[in-house]
Amino acid sequence: MHKITSVRFVRRFFYGFILFFTGMCCACSSYRTFEVEILSPAKITLPEGGKIGFLDRQVSRTADTAFVLYNYPGIFPLELSVLFFSGLQDAYKDIQEGDTIPGLFDKFRTYLPAQDAIPDPLGKEKVRNICKTYQLDYLVVLELYAYSVNMDSLKVRNRYVVRLYSPLEEKPLDTVIMGEDLSAFLNDDYDFVAYIRDKAWETGFTYAHRIMPYWNPVERRIYNGQKVLRMGDILLQQNNAEEARRLWEAATRLSPGIAIKAYINLAWLSENAGDFSAALETLQKAQQLALSEKIAAKDKMYLDEYAKVLKKRLQNLKVIENQLH
DSSP: OOOOOGGGGEEOOOTTSOOOSOTTOBTTBOEEEEEEEEEEOOSSOOSSOOOEEEEEOOEEEOOGGGGGGGGSTTOOHHHHHHHHHHHHHHHHHHHHTTOOOOEEEOSSOEEEOSTTOOOOOOOHHHHHHHHHHHTOSEEEEEEEEEEEEETTTTEEEEEEEEEEEOTTOSSOSEEEEEEEEOGGGSSTTSOHHHHHHHHHHHHHHHHHHHHSOEEEEEEEEEEOSSHHHHHHHHHHHTTOHHHHHHHHHHHTTSOHHHHHHHHHHHHHHHHHTTOHHHHHHHHHHHHHHHHHTTOOGGGGHHHHHHHHHHHHHHHHHHHHHHHTO
């Protein structure tokens, strides 16, 4: 896997396509918000880096009236597993810059008779053989896609059972069950088939976030309610970040209210450049000023929240680098 430098932790910040003046704006402070994507750590840190593969075991569950759904055009389990794999693949390529995951599918579909049963894990020998054949270090397995119908309550649910294997381990590294109540979508107001298909891709994409870092959309603010702040914002949108920095640094010598907002703007410039330590130090200067000037908590709420976010990003830095080794 490719190692990543800190400058890549914030990306896709397009100056010409930002979101202006949302409902969060208030009379006492004017700012614009915009969305950026930051790299967030996976839920699971794999013991060692390596190649990931995908396997659909082609297991479904028979359950009375739900059985018809296993043959319904567009939401047959094999069709949905392909979409699940597509979501997993898209998330992987997003992080690995175009690298791909091989997709494997068992030849025959099998059925579990018990309504609440899930398949036993794959044996270590089978996992080892698959990984050796396809030169894999990890195997993401869609163990089961199933529907269940409760005729008493008229509830329809679906369930994905996903496991992560390593050929070096006796037991799966991860087991997760994902699903939802589909009952609300069984009416003329929704395209049920389209919804199920979209959710299949989304479920694969979501599972990928458990095992690999992922880009997470977040909001940031630029304060522009005073002349110097506004002039800096205009320069920033013209891709002249250095001139914006110069103006905002000058603004830190103005009144405390303006200075705090200027510090927040400066922190974003450092964060966007990948220097999280400098960004946090800038926010801490603003916090010290807010404390000395006894700024009300409601007026520095975003400042304190932003500082917490940056502290967390610094803690995650080494974790993410280990996950991308």
